[in-house]
Amino acid sequence: MTSNPTRRGVLGAGLAAGAAALTGRGAKAQAADPAITNLQPWNQALGDGVDARPYGSPSPHEAHVKRRNVEWLTADPVSSVNFTPLHELDGVITPNGLCFERHHAGIAEVDPARHRLMINGLVDTPLVFTMQDIMRFPRENRMYFLECAANSGMEWRGSQLNGCQFTHGMIHNVLYTGVPLRYLLEEAGVKTNGKWVMPEGADASAMTRSIPIEKAMDDCLVAFKMNGEALRPEQGYPVRLVVPGWEGNMWVKWLRRLEVGDQPWHHREETSKYTDLLEDGSARRFTWVMDAKSVITNPSPQAPITHGRGHTVITGVAWSGRGSIPRVDVTIDGGKTWHQARMSGPSAEKSLHRFYYEFDWDGGPLLLQSRAHDSTGYVQPTKDQLRAFRGENSIYHNNGIQTWYVNEQGVAENVEVS
């Protein structure tokens, strides 16, 4: 660190709105500037008409903005994961085409006309619903993040992956439309000894998990739309379970059955997988909630600073499975000094929040970190604090503080600081 950047003053909205001194953001216009006097092709010719794309797609200049996988991570792409390009996004909505995917038997291509959802087990009347039946119940619209329990999992033993897309990209944030699960269960009539619900997927993996009845009757949705339109195939088209704030594996896709029981099922995906192995070889059972977490998305290893010193915008996302995020702190010196970030955009329970920290970069190296506070008062821990409690065997529920080192050229790297 060549000097303490925090002493140089921070550019915030207040300063930007103040005196109009030239600050390096924008060049003085010159009458002969070819950038403005030269006509560009798009000034001179008609473009495509409205018939060209009945369903639109991004500009060819954005072709690099895509989900990516890590080829060495899994043996086969049908039971694998790819990652949301967080460093290319802003705001809090993840566009449907860029929501990370995780499937266990590939993307089931379900015909909605033939799809059925059954409720059975400890209910008064086992029921079978068509998609049209489901859409006759009252619907709700709520925005939630979905985070894979293994997000950041490869970082337990130290920094490995160079980019927030790979370290933190197993998350997306969507406005869902769906029927409260409670309405469907009440239609079937849950018996008094019905204490657990097991959703089952219609894909070839027949994913199952055990959900306590209290959560099922609280805020779960049986969702059929995401960000306004039908669910995407890789997100469970035509219908998925939404389990707000809880690990993504429970949000069963291609939902075909809901069984009500009096105890958990202890199936594969909640015993040999999706449990947290501790230092002593025992495993934590049922660690459902995704705790408060945040990450700086820009700058980051895939998104270096390319404009040189001066006004610099740091941005990132924060979330908590226990509520909203009233505050995020940012440090540029590895935690010596923390600054309260500016939040902008919708703030909803169990949903992504967007933060910004604007400062005047002196061109020296930076150690960037963010730290989320959630509405319960919980503060995001360091990775070392997590390891002290849980050892280094787990791959799930790593919500530790992430560090990026930025060098004098603006290039960022995944590092750890103690």
Add this chain to the structure above:
Amino acid sequence: MTSNPTRRGVLGAGLAAGAAALTGRGAKAQAADPAITNLQPWNQALGDGVDARPYGSPSPHEAHVKRRNVEWLTADPVSSVNFTPLHELDGVITPNGLCFERHHAGIAEVDPARHRLMINGLVDTPLVFTMQDIMRFPRENRMYFLECAANSGMEWRGSQLNGCQFTHGMIHNVLYTGVPLRYLLEEAGVKTNGKWVMPEGADASAMTRSIPIEKAMDDCLVAFKMNGEALRPEQGYPVRLVVPGWEGNMWVKWLRRLEVGDQPWHHREETSKYTDLLEDGSARRFTWVMDAKSVITNPSPQAPITHGRGHTVITGVAWSGRGSIPRVDVTIDGGKTWHQARMSGPSAEKSLHRFYYEFDWDGGPLLLQSRAHDSTGYVQPTKDQLRAFRGENSIYHNNGIQTWYVNEQGVAENVEVS
């Protein structure tokens, strides 16, 4: 109308959460029901892996969900419009691929590396910004509807188009990320006689409009992202103006220049076009704000009731350029009886709101209408009330109440009632 449906009791969330009587939503499960005992192809085979679509797309079963134009409306698709399929959407977000398009010289295909934004005119220092320059200013995230002034314009003289996609589909609702226009103007320094701002587009139509400085300094954004990702080409990639609550034509796309002046320019698109021609042949100047409006999207002519009598969900959207929508009323009998609709989802200023009205359809004909109330107390008028003031010459700013007639078969039609 065979009977008064309002006497039969209304199904709301309260009832759905109550006694678990069988209500026709879901069939009693039978052990031999082939719908649940037969394996489907997607239960038995692996689907596509995560490599298949780095940028995802909708299910092939949703291929009918698309923007559509009305071929007779304009002479050439490069200066035309297509329409958001409102009847296929839910919630309040319009997915980027389905946001209606309106362009005057086709879709400009702009290279962001070569694109420049200039501020000139009555400023202390004319400035030229690269895209990177713009992104060094503090950003904000806000959700806004964009409605074309001509939305519903073809309905001034009576019902014409059979579907809310065509009558009301020149609207979309997006979470924008951008820099407040104020910050850029203040960077250049607006002179004391600078009272108007003229944005200019970089496409071959070089769209221009006049915006009063008060609005420019209030809530306008210079936006580069929509729903998290880069603007789509047809929405102004790489940068557009956002003019919240005001007619869509002012939201200049492919924004290349902002000129500051001491009076409005009275260019073509605010004189011969986008002015409201009154009965006496005079025209209203500068009718910028989009007043409160709503429409029932389901059922509607493109989305009939297909499930027969019983539990029926009516849904639609409402918005106001003057604020939020605290209340929407729905009638099923052409205005004899109004019911307060249930709102669900984000409620933001100058943004779409989603409403629902659940009722028990007796199978008789219906006359469906919705009526928005905005946060200023303004109530959406009838079309006849609008005509009494403004005659039938205009095609702009029709925010009158829309009526759908639904017959005993559930088929809906665009009608007018007096």
